[in-house]
Amino acid sequence: MSQENAEEVGKNVTKLQAAFRGMIARRRMPEKPKTVYVPTSLEAIDSFLKLAQVHSKDVVLDIGCGDGRVLREAWKQSHARGIGIELDQKLVDQGKSDIVEDDMANAVSLHCMSFNDPEAVALIHAASVVFLFMLPELTAEIAQLLLKHAQPTARVVSFIFSLPNWTPDAIQPHQEGISNLYLYSLRKQKMNAADGDVGSDAR
Numbered sequence: 001m002s003q004e005n006a007e008e009v010g011k012n013v014t015k016l017q018a019a020f021r022g023m024i025a026r027r028r029m030p031e032k033p034k035t036v037y038v039p040t041s042l043e044a045i046d047s048f049l050k051l052a053q054v055h056s057k058d059v060v061l062d063i064g065c066g067d068g069r070v071l072r073e074a075w076k077q078s079h080a081r082g083i084g085i086e087l088d089q090k091l092v093d094q095g096k097s098d099i100v101e102d103d104m105a106n107a108v109s110l111h112c113m114s115f116n117d118p119e120a121v122a123l124i125h126a127a128s129v130v131f132l133f134m135l136p137e138l139t140a141e142i143a144q145l146l147l148k149h150a151q152p153t154a155r156v157v158s159f160i161f162s163l164p165n166w167t168p169d170a171i172q173p174h175q176e177g178i179s180n181l182y183l184y185s186l187r188k189q190k191m192n193a194a195d196g197d198v199g200s201d202a203r
C-alpha cells in the first residue's frame, strides 16, 4: 500500500472512531440518529472481492451501502449482482444516478431504508455475499439479523470492525496493524449460535 493510501485509511479509521465516541455520547443526550459515511477505498473493495471469491452467480448485499460503490465494483469486476441498503436518501440518489450512468440498472439496486426495517428481510435473504463497513455500535444488531434471515450458505465480510462473538474463517490484513477484512461463513456462525457457543471476538 502506498504511503498516501495508508494515510487515507488511517484518517478514515480515526473518523469512524470519533463518530463511535460521538454515538456513545449521544446515548446520554438522545437526539435524531446520525449516519456516518466513510466510503471504502478501491483497494479495500478489491481485497473484499478476492477474499469472498465473489463470482458471477453471487448476489452481493452491502448493508449501509453509501453511494453503492462496492456493488458497482462487484459488478464491474465479477459480474455479481448487487443490492444496497442505505439510510441516507442523498447517498441513495447519488448512487442511483451513478448506476444509470454506468449502465448497471439491471444489475445493481439501491434501497433507501434502515437495515432493521421489515422490508430489509427479503433483501438480506436474497444475498449470497454480505459486505459490511459499519460502526461497531451497529454490528451486533446486524449479526443477529443475518443469523435470523440470511441464507446459511452466505459469506459475510466485515471491513475494519469484526462481528462481536463471531469466529472468522479468515482475516485479511488491509493495512497491517490498522485495519483488516474479516471473512465469516454464516453456516458456522449459525451452528455456534445453536450450540450456545459465543465464539471468539477477533477485534
Ligand SMILES: C[S@@+](CC[C@H](N)C(=O)[O-])C[C@H]1O[C@@H](n2cnc3c(N)ncnc32)[C@H](O)[C@@H]1O
Pocket: 035, 036, 037, 038, 039, 040, 062, 063, 064, 065, 066, 067, 068, 069, 070, 085, 086, 087, 088, 091, 113, 114, 115, 116, 132, 133, 134, 135, 138
Ligand atoms: C462507513 S459507511 C460505508 C459505506 C459503504 N458501505 C462503503 O463501503 O463505501 C456506513 C454507511 O452506513 C449507513 N447507515 C448507518 N446506519 C444505517 C442503517 N440503520 N441502515 C442503513 N444504512 C445505515 C450510513 O449512512 C453510511 O452511509
